[in-house]
Amino acid sequence: MTRFDFNDASVVVIIGSGAGGGTLANELCQKGFKVVLLEAGKRQSPATFRNDEWFAFNQLAWLDKRTTSGNWQIAKDFPNLPAWTCKTVGGTTVHWAGASLRFQEHEFKAKTTYSNVTGANLLDWPLTLAELEPFYAKAEFKMGVTRTNDIPGLPGNNNFKVMYNGATRAGYKTVHTGRMAINSRPRDDRSSCWQLGFCFQGCKSGAKWSTLYTEIPKAEATGKLDLRPQSRALQIQHDKQGKATGVLYADKEGKHVLQKARIVCVAGNSIESARLLLNSSSSTFPQGLANSSGQVGKNYMRHTTGSVYATFAKPVYMNRGTVMAGIVADESELNLKRGFAGGFEFETISLGLPFAAAFLKPGAWGRDYARLLDQYPNMAGMWIVGEDMPQETNAVTLHPTEKDEWGLPIPNVHYDDHPNDLAMRNYAYKRGADIYNAVGATQIVAVPPYPSTHNMGTCRMSENPRDGVCNKWGQTHDIKNLFISDGSQFTTSAGENPTLTIVTLAIRQADHIANESSKKNL
Amino acid sequence: MKRREFLQKGVIVVAGAAVAVSGVAVVGNAAEWTAGLKTLNPHEGQTLLKITRQIFPHDRLDDSDYIKVVQDLDAEGATVPATAKVLHDGVANLDRSTSSKFVTMSDDDQIAALKNIEDSQFFQKVHSTELVSLYNNHEVWKKLGYQGASYPIGGYLHHGFNDLNWLPEPPASASPKPA
Ligand SMILES: Cc1cc2nc3c(=O)[nH]c(=O)nc-3n(C[C@H](O)[C@H](O)[C@H](O)COP(=O)(O)OP(=O)(O)OC[C@H]3O[C@@H](n4cnc5c(N)ncnc54)[C@H](O)[C@@H]3O)c2cc1C
Ligand code: SF4
Numbered sequence: 001m002t003r004f005d006f007n008d009a010s011v012v013v014i015i016g017s018g019a020g021g022g023t024l025a026n027e028l029c030q031k032g033f034k035v036v037l038l039e040a041g042k043r044q045s046p047a048t049f050r051n052d053e054w055f056a057f058n059q060l061a062w063l064d065k066r067t068t069s070g071n072w073q074i075a076k077d078f079p080n081l082p083a084w085t086c087k088t089v090g091g092t093t094v095h096w097a098g099a100s101l102r103f104q105e106h107e108f109k110a111k112t113t114y115s116n117v118t119g120a121n122l123l124d125w126p127l128t129l130a131e132l133e134p135f136y137a138k139a140e141f142k143m144g145v146t147r148t149n150d151i152p153g154l155p156g157n158n159n160f161k162v163m164y165n166g167a168t169r170a171g172y173k174t175v176h177t178g179r180m181a182i183n184s185r186p187r188d189d190r191s192s193c194w195q196l197g198f199c200f201q202g203c204k205s206g207a208k209w210s211t212l213y214t215e216i217p218k219a220e221a222t223g224k225l226d227l228r229p230q231s232r233a234l235q236i237q238h239d240k241q242g243k244a245t246g247v248l249y250a251d252k253e254g255k256h257v258l259q260k261a262r263i264v265c266v267a268g269n270s271i272e273s274a275r276l277l278l279n280s281s282s283s284t285f286p287q288g289l290a291n292s293s294g295q296v297g298k299n300y301m302r303h304t305t306g307s308v309y310a311t312f313a314k315p316v317y318m319n320r321g322t323v324m325a326g327i328v329a330d331e332s333e334l335n336l337k338r339g340f341a342g343g344f345e346f347e348t349i350s351l352g353l354p355f356a357a358a359f360l361k362p363g364a365w366g367r368d369y370a371r372l373l374d375q376y377p378n379m380a381g382m383w384i385v386g387e388d389m390p391q392e393t394n395a396v397t398l399h400p401t402e403k404d405e406w407g408l409p410i411p412n413v414h415y416d417d418h419p420n421d422l423a424m425r426n427y428a429y430k431r432g433a434d435i436y437n438a439v440g441a442t443q444i445v446a447v448p449p450y451p452s453t454h455n456m457g458t459c460r461m462s463e464n465p466r467d468g469v470c471n472k473w474g475q476t477h478d479i480k481n482l483f484i485s486d487g488s489q490f491t492t493s494a495g496e497n498p499t500l501t502i503v504t505l506a507i508r509q510a511d512h513i514a515n516e517s518s519k520k521n522l
Numbered sequence: 523m524k525r526r527e528f529l530q531k532g533v534i535v536v537a538g539a540a541v542a543v544s545g546v547a548v549v550g551n552a553a554e555w556t557a558g559l560k561t562l563n564p565h566e567g568q569t570l571l572k573i574t575r576q577i578f579p580h581d582r583l584d585d586s587d588y589i590k591v592v593q594d595l596d597a598e599g600a601t602v603p604a605t606a607k608v609l610h611d612g613v614a615n616l617d618r619s620t621s622s623k624f625v626t627m628s629d630d631d632q633i634a635a636l637k638n639i640e641d642s643q644f645f646q647k648v649h650s651t652e653l654v655s656l657y658n659n660h661e662v663w664k665k666l667g668y669q670g671a672s673y674p675i676g677g678y679l680h681h682g683f684n685d686l687n688w689l690p691e692p693p694a695s696a697s698p699k700p701a
Binding site: 051054152158160161175177184185192195196205316317319320353366367370377439 | 657663667668678681682683686690696701
C-alpha cells in the first residue's frame with residue numbers, strides 16, 4: 001500500500017473518490033502524479049454489498065444532517081435529506097444506475113439557446129460539445145457504455161417492455177435500452193449484468209461501472225495512489241500568496257491531520273464541495289476560497305425530476321433486472337414549442353417494496369395507499385430527468401447555528417422550483433401517463449422528486465471570472481492550483497444524467513494538469 | 523443524524539433496531555404477545571396494533587405482521603426514554619380525546635381519530651417506524667409479492683427478468699437478446 005508523507009508537498013490531494021475524484025485520481029496516477037485521495041466514507045466491495053434497500057442505504061448513503069429551505073417539495077417531504085448521495089469509497093457511483101448520455105450541443109449554450117428566461121441565471125458554458133467529444137469518447141470507452149464502442153445494448157426487462165410498448169403507441173420513436181455503463185458482455189475484467197435489479201444498492205456482479213472497482217484499483221496498481229478512507233476534509237489551506245498548500249482533515253480516529261499538497265482538487269459532490277470552500281474562509285478570503293465572484297454555492301441545480309408509476313391488470317415485476325435500462329429520448333430534443341425551455345428523458349426505474357412504500361407518496365397512509373402497494377407486482381415505473389434552470393438564489397449556504405461533529409457549520413440547501421421546471425414536470429407527468437395509458441394502466445401515480453441524486457452547479461464554470469468559480473478546465477479563477485473536479489463545475493444542468501460528463505471533464509482536467517505542470521505553470 | 527431514527531416526517535434515517543427485532547417470531551394469542559412487551563402495557567400494545575393496521579391496512583397481512591411493528595416501537599421505547607414517553611402519552615391522548623377507547627371504536631371512527639392527530643409527534647413516530655419496519659419484513663414481502671434479494675439465485679437473468687408476455691416483444695434493435 002502506497003503511503004506518502006504528510007509533509008510531502010509534491011502530492012496532488014483529491015477530496016472525494018466518486019465519479020469525478022476517483023476518475024481524476026486514476027488519470028493522474030497513470031501519468032505519474034503522486035495522489036492522496038481523501039474519502040470520508042469506508043471502503044466496501046461487491047462482496048460486502050447486500051441486496052437490501054435499507055441495509056444498503058445505511059451502509060452507503062451520506063446521512064450527515066443537512067437542512068433545506070425553499071418551495072421545492074423536498075423541503076416538506078425530506079427536510080433533512082435534500083440529496084441522495086453516497087459516503088463510501090467510489091462515492092455515488094456505488095449507488096448510481098449507469099445511464100450515460102452525452103450532453104447536446106445546444107445545451108452548452110443555454111443562455112444563447114433559451115435567451116432570457118425570467119429569473120434564471122443562465123450562462124453559456126465556456127466550452128463546446130466539439131471540444132468535449134474526444135473526451136466523451138474516452139469516458140465511454142473507460143466506462144464501457146452500451147451502444148458505443150460496438151458494445152451491444154442491454155436486453156430489456158419487463159419494466160422496459162411496458163415502457164417500449166406504451167411509448168411507441170403514444171407516438172414516441174426513440175425508445176431503447178439506453179446507453180448504460182453496465183456490461184452487456186464481460187469486459188474490463190468485470191462480468192456482464194446478471195439482471196440482479198439492485199443497481200442502487202451496489203452492483204454485486206460488478207457489471208456496473210463504479211470507480212470503487214475500476215479506477216481506484218487501477219490507480220493503486222501504479223503505486224502512485226495513497227487512498228485514505230474515513231478521512232474527512234475539513235479545510236483547504238493556503239499561503240500568503242493565495243496558493244493552496246494543503247488540506248486539513250479528520251482521520252478515522254478523529255485526529256486532525258494536515259496533508260501538504262501542490263495541487264488540491266475538490267470532488268465532494270456539489271453540496272459538500274461548495275461547503276468545503278465556504279468553510280475554508282480565512283482572513284485573506286473571508287467569503288470562502290475561490291469565491292471572489294460570490295458564486296460559490298449558488299446556482300445549485302438538481303434536475304427537473306419526478307416519476308410516473310402505473311399499475312396494470314397483469315404482473316410486471318419491475319424489480320427484476322436493470323433498474324434504469326430503458327429510455328424514451330424524443331423529448332430531449334430542442335423544442336421550445338412545449339411551453340418550457342430545455343428537454344428531458346424518460347428512463348425506466350424501479351424500487352423494491354421497502355423504498356416504494358417510502359417514496360411513492362411520502363407521508364401517505366390509509367386504505368388507498370395500502371391498495372396501491374398491494375399492486376406491487378403489477379407496477380411499472382419510469383423517471384423523468386430534465387434540465388432545470390440555474391437560479392442564483394438556489395444555493396448551498398452554511399447553517400447559521402447548527403454544526404457537525406467537527407464543529408463546522410452544516411449545509412442548508414435552498415431550492416425554489418422555477419416556473420420552467422414546473423411546466424416541464426407537469427408536461428412530463430402528462431406524457432408519462434399517456435405512455436402507460438396506451439398499454440392499459442389501471443392507475444397512474446405521479447410521484448414527487450426523490451432527494452436529489454443529481455447535484456450540480458455550485459461552483460460553476462464561466463468564461464468571465466465575475467460569473468462563476470472556475471474556468472473551462474475546472475481550475476478556479478482565483479486560485480490557480482485549486483480545481484473543481486465534480487458536477488459542481490456544471491454551468492447549466494442539461495437534460496441528461498450528469499455522470500458521463502463529470503467523468504469526461506475529469507479526464508480532460510487530468511490532461512490539463514499534466515500539460516500545465518510540464519510547462520511549469522502549476 | 524443519530525442511528526435509529528427513521529423516516530420521520532419523511533426524514534430518512536437509519537433502520538437499525540427495526541431490522542434487528544423483525545427477526546423475532548411472533549405467534550400465539552394477544553395475552554402472550556403483549557406479555558413480552560418491555561415498555562408498553564397490554565392496552566398500549568393492543569391500541570398500537572390497531573393503529574398500525576389502520577395506517578397501512580393490507581387485507582393480505584396478518585396481525586402478526588403488525589405486532590412486529592409494535593414490538594419494534596416497544597424495543598425503541600425500552601432504550602430511548604423520549605420514545606417511550608411519546609408512545610405512552612400518544613395512546614393516552616388518543617383515548618382521552620374520544621368518547622370511547624380507541625380500540626373499541628369502529629374502523630371509520632378510528633381513521634377519523636388518526637386523521638385528527640396525523641401531524642402529531644406520536645403519529646409521525648408510529649408512521650415512520652412502521653413504514654420501515656412493516657415493509658422491510660420478509661414475511662410481508664412474500665405476502666405482497668416482492669421477491670427481495672436476487673443474488674442468491676444469480677439474479678433474474680435466468681429467472682424471469684423478461685418473462686412478461688401480455689405485450690409484444692420489442693424488436694432487437696431496441697432490446698437486444700441477452701448474451
Ligand atoms: C440512486 C442514484 C442513481 C443514479 N443514477 C445515475 C445515472 O443513471 N446516471 C448518471 O449519470 N448519474 C446517476 N446518479 C448520479 C451520480 O451518482 C452522480 O452524478 C455522481 O456520482 C457524482 O459524482 P461526484 O464525483 O460529483 O460525487 P460522488 O460520486 O458523490 O463522490 C463524492 C465523494 O466525496 C466524498 N466527500 C464529500 N465530502 C468530503 C469531504 N469533506 N472529505 C472527504 N470526502 C468527502 C463523499 O463521501 C463521496 O464519496 C445517480 C445517483 C443516485 C443516488
Ligand atoms: S441489474 Fe445488472 S447492473 Fe444492476 S445490479 Fe444487477 S448486475 Fe448490476
